[in-house]
Amino acid sequence: VPVGDELIHDIEAVLGSVAPDITTATALWDTFEVYVFSLVVDAARRAGGAVAYRNVTTPFNGTFTFRTGPGSIYSTAHPYTHARIQFPNCDLLEAHVGIYASGVSGVRHECDVAALSFDEAENCRRQQVHPRCSELVISAECKFYSSNLDVDLGRSFLGLVKEIHQRDRFFVTNSGAASLERMLAHHKIRWQHQIVPANADLVNRLRASFEEVFQNYQALH
Amino acid sequence: MQWVVEEVSRVIESGVEEKKSVAFETFSLEGEGIARRGPKSEVTATRSYTDEEQLRLVLDAIKSVLVDGSDIRLSIFDNLAADARNAVIRFEPDVPSEIQERGFLRLPEGQGEPFVLTRDVTRGGRASGRLRHAIERTKEDVSAGR
Numbered sequence: 001v002p003v004g005d006e007l008i009h010d011i012e013a014v015l016g017s018v019a020p021d022i023t024t025a026t027a028l029w030d031t032f033e034v035y036v037f038s039l040v041v042d043a044a045r046r047a048g049g050a051v052a053y054r055n056v057t058t059p060f061n062g063t064f065t066f067r068t069g070p071g072s073i074y075s076t077a078h079p080y081t082h083a084r085i086q087f088p089n090c091d092l093l094e095a096h097v098g099i100y101a102s103g104v105s106g107v108r109h110e111c112d113v114a115a116l117s118f119d120e121a122e123n124c125r126r127q128q129v130h131p132r133c134s135e136l137v138i139s140a141e142c143k144f145y146s147s148n149l150d151v152d153l154g155r156s157f158l159g160l161v162k163e164i165h166q167r168d169r170f171f172v173t174n175s176g177a178a179s180l181e182r183m184l185a186h187h188k189i190r191w192q193h194q195i196v197p198a199n200a201d202l203v204n205r206l207r208a209s210f211e212e213v214f215q216n217y218q219a220l221h
Numbered sequence: 222m223q224w225v226v227e228e229v230s231r232v233i234e235s236g237v238e239e240k241k242s243v244a245f246e247t248f249s250l251e252g253e254g255i256a257r258r259g260p261k262s263e264v265t266a267t268r269s270y271t272d273e274e275q276l277r278l279v280l281d282a283i284k285s286v287l288v289d290g291s292d293i294r295l296s297i298f299d300n301l302a303a304d305a306r307n308a309v310i311r312f313e314p315d316v317p318s319e320i321q322e323r324g325f326l327r328l329p330e331g332q333g334e335p336f337v338l339t340r341d342v343t344r345g346g347r348a349s350g351r352l353r354h355a356i357e358r359t360k361e362d363v364s365a366g367r
Contacts, residue, residue: 007359010352014287015222017348021336025224028290030312031338035293038300053301064301064310068333071315078313098315146225146282147232174289179238179265196289197296198353 025146030068030098032144033112036172036195037066037083037097039203040113040138043210044085044095047218052086054094055079056125067098070110074125084118087214090221092118093137100130101139103163109133111164113140115213133164138213143173154180158187168213172206222286229282233275236267273363284356291349294338310338 021027041051053060057079064081071080073096085093095115100108108130115138116131124131133139141157143149157171171184176193184191192206242261246254270278302308314333 004355004359007352007355010348010355011283011287013348014291014352018287018291019336021334022294022338023222023286023290024334025228026333027312027336028286030336031290031293031297034310035297035300038297042300062302062305062308064308066310066312068312068314068335075315077315078311080313080315144285145228146285147228147278150231150235174285174293196285197292198289 026068028144029142030066032174033097033142034064034066036140036142037095037113039207040095040115040140040210041083041085043207044083044087044093044115044214046207047087047211047214049085049087049093049214052084053081054084055081070098070100072128073099073121073131074128082121085115085214087218087221090218093217094118094121095138096121101133101136101164102130103133104165105163107163109160109163111136111139112142114138136164136168137217138168138170138210139164140170140172143171143175145173145175147175149173149175149177149180151177151180151183154183157184157189161189170206170209225282225286229278232278233270236269237274239266239268240264241266276363277360280356280360284353288349288353288356297338298340306340308340312336312338 015023022031045051053064055061055065056074057076060081063079065079067080071077080096082097083095085095087093093115094117095113096111097113099111099114101111101114103109114131114136116135117137120131120135123129141160143153154171161169166189169190171189171191172195173191173193174196181191181193190209192202192209194202195206197203240263243264244261245257247257248254297310298308301310313335316333
């Protein structure tokens with residue numbers, strides 16, 4: 001099938017309008033994690049929470065700093081940003097991007113997006129330890145791929161939820177793959193595919209799932 | 222953008238998983254099939270992607286990276302800092318800067334490299350909108366056999 005000159009011209013136009021360093025695979029992985037983080041923050045607001053941003057070392061000044069790879073919640077290598085979420089009459093929560101948490105075996109695991117109590121987070125910062133997986137209110141594994149996902153990613157996530165508990169753990173991707181989704185659904189894992197802004201219905205569904213978690217948190221606290 | 226080609230190639234090499242309904246048989250020592258009673262079993266098989274499907278995978282990959290990627294960057298600013306026109310989003314590796322500067326940590330494919338997003342990323346919005354339409358048109362042409 002011949003591909004038209006117009007299509008090639010449009011591809012070149014987009015490539016010419018974006019900085020090359022934001023279209024690398026890893027930059028898109030990092031950006032997608034922050035996108036899912038922004039949906040968690042938005043869900044918190046919609047569920048009645050007041051959101052404020054904090055940097056780990058300095059007051060928040062309008063510049064967000066996130067990690068390009070997993071790191072420690074207590075790291076001060078850069079002024080990493082997290083969100084503080086306050087629901088009425090509830091303990092304060094925090095939402096983070098790319099932090100380690102301790103699994104049930106004691107091994108550390110990366111949580112691409114995580115929400116946990118302020119008390120747990122502050123204890124971890126002061127004592128230089130990773131949060132306990134039992135204290136994670138939400139954890140999301142985020143996968144940005146240009147094509148269909150390999151079933152290996154689902155197998156890894158099944159192993160991860162054995163370590164960090166299954167309740168309110170999400171597998172979120174911009175892509176999808178029928179076999180992977182079948183496997184996750186079979187094991188009653190919460191997942192959402194095709195999460196990109198153009199798919200408003202699916203994005204709303206994911207955000208509603210996060211809202212439901214926050215609603216339950218408020219009911220239980 | 223070589224990584225996009227590699228990801229699509231990996232998917233094409235893996236093939237498509239399909240459900241098939243199969244009537245399993247019992248075999249005699251001579252290799253002769255003997256029909257079994259009972260319903261057919263649903264099992265999984267793998268086939269190769271057709272040329273048309275391969276082209277669709279490439280088009281979808283381009284859309285994911287250039288169109289959806291642009292939309293995602295815009296949405297982050299809308300969700301996190303709708304009121305802050307000058308908001309900046311920095312991405313930094315979680316290693317002390319003195320170690321980073323000495324270049325001790327060389328990760329493959331630029332992994333861990335710092336980068337910055339600003340609202341200027343919206344500059345790509347119009348171009349990515351045109352590209353979205355061009356991809357959709359091409360897919361329609363492929364479906365119509367043009």
